[in-house]
Amino acid sequence: YNNGSIQLQPFPPLKNDNLLRAARGEVVDRVPVWVMRQAGRYLPEFQELRKLHDFFTVCRTPELACEVTMQPLRRFDLDASIIFSDILVIPQALGLTVEMHAGVGPVLPQPIRTPEDLKRLTPDGALSRLSYVGDAITMMRHKLDGRVPLIGFTGAPWTLMGYMIEGGGSKTMSKAKAWLYDYPEDSKLLLNLLTDVIVDYLEMQVEAGAQMLQIFESSAEHLTKDEFLVWSVPFLRRIRDDLVDRLTKKAVSTVPLTIFAKGAGHSLKEQSELGYDVIGLDWTVDPVEARAAVGPNITLQGNLDPQDMYRDPSELHTLTTDMVHKFGKSRYIANLGHGITPQTPIASMEVLVDAVHKAL
Ligand code: 1CP
Numbered sequence: 001y002n003n004g005s006i007q008l009q010p011f012p013p014l015k016n017d018n019l020l021r022a023a024r025g026e027v028v029d030r031v032p033v034w035v036m037r038q039a040g041r042y043l044p045e046f047q048e049l050r051k052l053h054d055f056f057t058v059c060r061t062p063e064l065a066c067e068v069t070m071q072p073l074r075r076f077d078l079d080a081s082i083i084f085s086d087i088l089v090i091p092q093a094l095g096l097t098v099e100m101h102a103g104v105g106p107v108l109p110q111p112i113r114t115p116e117d118l119k120r121l122t123p124d125g126a127l128s129r130l131s132y133v134g135d136a137i138t139m140m141r142h143k144l145d146g147r148v149p150l151i152g153f154t155g156a157p158w159t160l161m162g163y164m165i166e167g168g169g170s171k172t173m174s175k176a177k178a179w180l181y182d183y184p185e186d187s188k189l190l191l192n193l194l195t196d197v198i199v200d201y202l203e204m205q206v207e208a209g210a211q212m213l214q215i216f217e218s219s220a221e222h223l224t225k226d227e228f229l230v231w232s233v234p235f236l237r238r239i240r241d242d243l244v245d246r247l248t249k250k251a252v253s254t255v256p257l258t259i260f261a262k263g264a265g266h267s268l269k270e271q272s273e274l275g276y277d278v279i280g281l282d283w284t285v286d287p288v289e290a291r292a293a294v295g296p297n298i299t300l301q302g303n304l305d306p307q308d309m310y311r312d313p314s315e316l317h318t319l320t321t322d323m324v325h326k327f328g329k330s331r332y333i334a335n336l337g338h339g340i341t342p343q344t345p346i347a348s349m350e351v352l353v354d355a356v357h358k359a360l
Contacts, residue, residue, distance in 0.1 A: 011209060012146035019080045019149050022333050023212060023256035023277045023299050031324055031332055032079035033356040034151070035349065036260075037339035038072040039084050042346065045071050055100035056092070059085050065136040066143050073147065075346070076353050080148050080212075083137050083205075087155030087216055090197055091164050093129040095122040104168070111167035113175075115186035123193055127200045134208035141209035152210030154201055156217035156261075157194040157235040161187070173222040180231055187231070195235045199242045206247060206255055214258040214280070215239060218338075221263025221282075228264055233274070236261075240275045258301060262338060268293035283337030287326035300327060303337035309348040316348055317355045324359035 014020075018032040040046055046068060049058065058064045068084040088106050092098045099107045112118065133152075140150055155163075163169070165176040179187050202213055215236065220228055240257055247254045259271055260280030271279050272294035281290055281302035290300055308319050324334060334356040340349075 009142070011141045012144070014146045014149060014211075016079060016148050019151075019333060020211060020256060022331065023258070025297065025299065025331050028329065030079075030357050031329055031334050031360060033334040033353055034078050034080035034082065035072075035336055035340050035352070036082075038076075038078065038082065038349075039068045040340060041342035042340055042344040042349075043071055043075075055086070056089075056098070059089060059136075060132045062132065062136040062139045066140045069136075069140055070143065072349075073144075076349050077357065078148065078353060080151055081140065081144060082151040082153060082214070083133070083140055083210070085133055085136070085153070087153070087160065087218075088163060089130060089133065090126070090155060090160055090194070090201065093126040094164075094197065095120055096164060106163065106168055108163065108167045112164045112190075115183050118186065118190060118193075121193065123197055126197050127204060130201055130204065133201075134204050137205055137208040137210050149211040150209065151212045151214055152202070152205035152208075153214040153216060154198050154205075156215050156232065156239070156259075157191040157198065158223070158232045159217050159219040160194050161190055162219045162222070164190075173219055176219075177222065180227065191231065191235050195238050195242075198239055199246065202239070202243050203246050206243075206252060210255060212256045212258065214260055215276075217259065217261035217264070220261040223264075225266045228261070228267055229270060232261065232264070233267070233270060236271075236276075237274050244275070256299075260301070265290070272298050278333065280335070281337060285337075287323065291327070296331070299331040299333060301333040301335050303335070304352070306336045306338055306341050306344070309336070309340065309344045309352070313347065313351045316351045320352055320355035321359045324356055329360045 018028045021028050022032050053064055058068055065084045069081055073081055088098045096108050101107050137152060144150060162173045162176040165179055217232055220232055236259060244254055256277040258278035258280055259276040262282045265285040268290055278299040278301050279294060281300060283303050283305035285303060304323055308316055
């Protein structure tokens with residue numbers, strides 16, 4: 001597939017495919033491990049690059065996105081890479097301004113406030129405004145030289161809706177939740193519009209070279225179980241079904257899909273019925289209970305508390321080993337239960353990766 005630019009040669013063969021084998025339920029040489037936000041602010045070389053370039057310039061410049069994606073792989077014996085980008089590139093492609101404010105996070109200065117504001121969204125051509133992500137993925141596949149698989153990702157509809165209505169991160173998602181009560185039909189319209197763009201976007205990422213995909217429903221934590229089943233689950237199901245349909249029709253091989261619905265440990269059984277290969281767990285979920293809830297045919301990913309990375313190395317090593325023992329070697333991908341935080345000591349990453357690889 002030619003993404004309009006970069007893929008001139010076939011991709012190099014994969015040398016370490018433990019991540020993909022774990023996702024498919026096949027035997028692994030070692031438990032694969034990667035870390036959400038593994039390219040990020042805890043790395044001094046990331047901070048240095050960010051001093052020179054604005055956040056979205058890094059995302060939009062394939063050379064820079066690849067450099068940052070590669071940074072954690074130079075330091076740690078990780079089993080996956082994840083393309084450097086952000087979930088908010090979709091609201092951006094839909095015509096909303098997104099700024100990254102230091103120490104604050106993403107800010108959308110003109111959020112969606114009323115159903116009338118939905119007219120400002122520009123789904124036509126949104127995919128073409130995201131082509132830089134495909135370019136970065138294709139370039140990264142070559143730069144990786146088959147060392148580890150490359151993961152692509154997206155935000156899920158409810159999580160993106162939250163940022164678009166709140167105008168940034170929120171402790172309560174109160175404005176977005178008010179939409180669900182006050183404008184249920186318009187909420188569905190927006191969630192369906194986002195679902196359509198997400199399917200296009202994921203299809204493009206696979207064609208560009210993404211070998212696995214993760215859908216971040218990070219704001220599931222703001223929904224009750226009943227709300228999760230109404231405002232998240234149907235759209236997650238449609239993303240998977242439509243994507244598989246599209247790829248099948250084009251005779252493009254599908255890739256393993258991960259759903260990470262933070263705070264939705266109350267609905268593991270329901271998540272296991274959506275057709276995803278992997279379920280990501282936050283750290284509030286017990287590994288043994290999670291396995292009992294999803295059955296033997298789903299891979300689990302997670303779920304060390306990111307705060308455990310601040311413990312002393314021997315404690316961290318023990319906690320990691322215990323976690324891997326609880327999950328076991330089959331159908332398991334080790335990770336944190338959410339993104340690594342900025343002050344994490346770099347040595348903790350070494351301890352984590354080493355402990356996972358030595359546990360079983
Ligand atoms: O200035 C900076 O460098 C900002 C820090 C930063 C980074 C490194 C942000 C701002 N985004 C990212 C990259 C990023 N974001 C990745 C890169 C790939 C990786 O190494 O994992 C990914 C997967 C994301 C996804 C993302 N962005 C999510 C879903 C995952 C999660 O943490 O739940 C969310 C919610 C965002 C929004 C976002 N972007 C950035 C911040 C600080 C936030 C959260 C803001 C908030 O809700 O308070």
